[in-house]
Amino acid sequence: MPVLACRGRPPGWVVVNRTGPMSSIRERNKELILRAASEEFAEKGFAASKTSDIANRAGLPKPNVYYYFKSKENLYREVLDSIVEPLLQASAPFNQPGEPADVLRAYIRTKIRISREHACASKVFASEIMHGAPHLPAERAAQLNAQASHNVACIQHWIDKGLMAKVDPHHLMFSIWAATQTYADFDWQISTVTGKAALDDADYEAAAETIIRMVIKGCEVKEEPTIT
Amino acid sequence: MPVLACRGRPPGWVVVNRTGPMSSIRERNKELILRAASEEFAEKGFAASKTSDIANRAGLPKPNVYYYFKSKENLYREVLDSIVEPLLQASAPFNQPGEPADVLRAYIRTKIRISREHACASKVFASEIMHGAPHLPAERAAQLNAQASHNVACIQHWIDKGLMAKVDPHHLMFSIWAATQTYADFDWQISTVTGKAALDDADYEAAAETIIRMVIKGCEVKEEPTIT
DNA sequence: GTCTATAAGCCGATAGAC
DNA sequence: GTCTATCGGCTTATAGAC
Numbered sequence: 478m479p480v481l482a483c484r485g486r487p488p489g490w491v492v493v494n495r496t497g498p499m500s501s502i503r504e505r506n507k508e509l510i511l512r513a514a515s516e517e518f519a520e521k522g523f524a525a526s527k528t529s530d531i532a533n534r535a536g537l538p539k540p541n542v543y544y545y546f547k548s549k550e551n552l553y554r555e556v557l558d559s560i561v562e563p564l565l566q567a568s569a570p571f572n573q574p575g576e577p578a579d580v581l582r583a584y585i586r587t588k589i590r591i592s593r594e595h596a597c598a599s600k601v602f603a604s605e606i607m608h609g610a611p612h613l614p615a616e617r618a619a620q621l622n623a624q625a626s627h628n629v630a631c632i633q634h635w636i637d638k639g640l641m642a643k644v645d646p647h648h649l650m651f652s653i654w655a656a657t658q659t660y661a662d663f664d665w666q667i668s669t670v671t672g673k674a675a676l677d678d679a680d681y682e683a684a685a686e687t688i689i690r691m692v693i694k695g696c697e698v699k700e701e702p703t704i705t
Numbered sequence: 706m707p708v709l710a711c712r713g714r715p716p717g718w719v720v721v722n723r724t725g726p727m728s729s730i731r732e733r734n735k736e737l738i739l740r741a742a743s744e745e746f747a748e749k750g751f752a753a754s755k756t757s758d759i760a761n762r763a764g765l766p767k768p769n770v771y772y773y774f775k776s777k778e779n780l781y782r783e784v785l786d787s788i789v790e791p792l793l794q795a796s797a798p799f800n801q802p803g804e805p806a807d808v809l810r811a812y813i814r815t816k817i818r819i820s821r822e823h824a825c826a827s828k829v830f831a832s833e834i835m836h837g838a839p840h841l842p843a844e845r846a847a848q849l850n851a852q853a854s855h856n857v858a859c860i861q862h863w864i865d866k867g868l869m870a871k872v873d874p875h876h877l878m879f880s881i882w883a884a885t886q887t888y889a890d891f892d893w894q895i896s897t898v899t900g901k902a903a904l905d906d907a908d909y910e911a912a913a914e915t916i917i918r919m920v921i922k923g924c925e926v927k928e929e930p931t932i933t
Numbered sequence: 934g935t936c937t938a939t940a941a942g943c944c945g946a947t948a949g950a951c
Numbered sequence: 952g953t954c955t956a957t958c959g960g961c962t963t964a965t966a967g968a969c
Contacts, residue, residue, distance in 0.1 A: 502952085522836055524753035528945065538954050543946065600835060607832060608750055609893045618897070625898045647899055648915035652884040655891070659883035665837045666882075669846065670853045671875055687876035691923030730934085755962065766936050771964060940965080951953080 507545050509535040515556050519597035522604055523553050523612070554612055557605055560598035561617050563591050571628045577635045578698045581653075582689055584628075588657035589685045593676075599661035625650065635698075642697040649696065656688045735773050737763040743784050747825035750832055751781050751840070782840055785833055788826035789845050791819050799856045805863045806926045809881075810917050812856075816885035817913045821904075827889035853878065863926075870925040877924065884916045 513535035517526045528549050532539040546552040570583040592599050605613055632646035660667065660676070668674055676684075692698070741762035745754045756777050760767040774780040798811040820827050833841055860874035888895065888904070896902055904912075920926070 520836060522750050522752060522832070524750060525836075527943090539945095540947075540954060541952095544953080549945065603891075604750070604832065604835060606894050607828060607835075607890050608748060608753075622897050629898070642918075644918060645911045645915050648912045649919075650898075651887055651891075651895060651912070652880075652916055652919065654894075655883040655887035656880040659879055662835050663831075663879075663883070666834050667879060669850050670857070670878075683873045684876045684879070687873050688880055690870075690872060691877075691880065691919040693923075694925070695919030695921075695923030697922070756964085757962080767963095768936060768965080769934095772935080777963070935969080937968080938966090941963090943960105943962085945958105945960090947958080948956090950955080 503545070506535075506537060506541060509537065510542055510545060510552070511555060511559070514552050515559075515597035515601065518553060518556055518604075519600040523601075528552075550612065553601075554614075556598055556601050557612060558614075558617070560591075560595055560602045561621065563595055564602070565620060565624055567591060568624045568628055571624075571631050576701050577632075577640050578693055578700050580631075581692055581698060585653060585657060585688050585692065586685050588653070589660060589681060589688070592657055592659075592661035593681055596661045596664065599658065600664075603658055603662040640699050644696050649692070653688065653692060656691075660684060731773070734763075734765060734769060737765065738770055738773060738780070739783060739787070742780050743787075743825035743829065746781060746784055746832075747828040751829075756780075778840065781829075782842075784826055784829055785840060786842075786845070788819075788823055788830045789849065791823060792830070793848060793852055795819060796852045796856055799852075799859050804929050805860075805868050806921055806928050808859075809920055809926065813881060813885060813916050813920065814913050816881070817888060817909060817916070820885055820887075820889035821909055824889045824892065827886065828892075831886055831890040868927050872924050877920070881916065881920060884919075888912060 510531065514526075514531050517531045517534060520526075526549075528542050529539050531552070532542050535542075542549075542552065546555065567584060567587040570580040570587075575583075605611075610618060629646045629650055632641075632649060635641050636643055636646065660681070667676065671680075673680070693700075738759065742754075742759045745759045745762060748754075754777075756770050757767050759780070760770050763770075770777075770780065774783065795812060795815040798808040798815075803811075833839075838846060857874045857878055860869075860877060863869050864871055864874065888909070895904065899908075901908070921928075
């Protein structure tokens with residue numbers, strides 16, 4: 478039985494020319510490029526990253542990057558956009574009724590999880606904000622700002638109701654944001670100081686515990702007696 | 706009386722060709738360029754900053770930048786180096802005997818002050834660390850790492866003596882670092898959320914108070930009764 | 934010591950073969 | 952839809968006049 482060179486498609490495959498969920502090669506390649514771009518932008522920053530390096534990392538020729546994403550900046554914006562939704566979602570506990578302590582705990586844990594699971598995009602986002610958010614669409618900035626303001630108002634409301642000590646809600650939010658982001662943004666520093674190449678489950682648990690403790694105890698957030 | 710065009714030096718000035726503290730033009734120009742570079746690198750990052758923009762900002766022709774600093778990277782390293790000493794100095798309270806609460810308070814206040822007074826260099830430093838510290842001399846990294854490790858050991862010592870609660874000293878240090886740095890690094894976010902172009906004295910005071918409260922109260926740091 | 938005018942090289946982007 | 956080969960612009964860096 479002659480063995481045919483494996484070119485072309487196996488029988489049963491249908492050639493799909495239109496853009497859509499069926500073009501699996503397209504989806505796969507876009508995904509490969511996006512992942513490579515996240516890593517590259519996180520490591521070097523937007524300006525220092527080369528599209529040729531992104532292509533190499535993705536295992537694809539450079540023109541593919543332009544074919545799928547049109548420009549380097551476009552690709553960057555897609556990486557950036559991929560983290561905005563998770564970040565907004567992290568504030569979900571503030572948008573529904575709940576005990577202050579539970580809301581704050583949930584928020585901190587989710588923010589830490591994002592720093593771990595979306596480490597690259599998180600870092601790209603942080604770098605973007607640090608340099609004045611020149612590529613962040615105004616609408617996205619407005620969404621994030623609105624959510625942050627809502628969280629601050631929510632904390633102020635708890636203070637007014639005597640559910641926690643009179644701390645400045647803005648600065649509390651900034652501290653929580655910073656303390657959770659730092660595990661993605663300054664991973665080099667964290668690796669260097671701890672001497673570990675990467676933190677494990679227990680380390681992230683300890684990080685969350687430490688931040689939660691400082692917030693709950695430090696701001697005297699009242700704990701409702703648990704009903705059992 | 707004829708008015709002479711004001712070229713050349715007024716009588717009494719001595720031409721100094723050697724490099725040294727006497728060449729005041731040299732010192733002035735280097736200072737102008739360094740300041741401009743700090744601002745430029747802080748705004749755009751190393752790779753996205755153009756030496757021509759730095760020269761323009763300093764009000765000097767571009768070749769002067771190369772004349773004084775040899776290369777763009779060299780200039781960047783000098784900006785970077787200018788913040789290392791202040792950062793190491795911030796840990797001074799950990800290097801001399803003192804009450805835990807006093808040490809932590811002093812450290813936090815100094816870190817906040819650095820974020821305010823060396824905002825640009827702070828941001829440049831943060832961006833450098835974020836991207837894996839590729840330009841930070843190994844010796845500088847070692848100094849910073851050694852100091853950080855010492856601070857962590859110091860906190861652990863206090864915990865062992867029962868002077869504060871059992872928190873993870875690494876994560877406590879990371880949180881303090883992050884919460885204080887954030888006022889320099891993420892000033893855009895802070896401006897956007899607070900709606901203020903720049904924070905004033907009272908805002909920085911409130912920031913320090915908030916962080917100090919979370920650390921001291923959150924970690925149950927024992928306060929010695931003040932001797933009066 | 935200062936600055937104009939220019940060289941050299943890198944990188945984003947694409948034309949056009951397959 | 953994929954990729955090789957190349958262009959063109961921009962930026963670092965310097966040569967050389969003043």
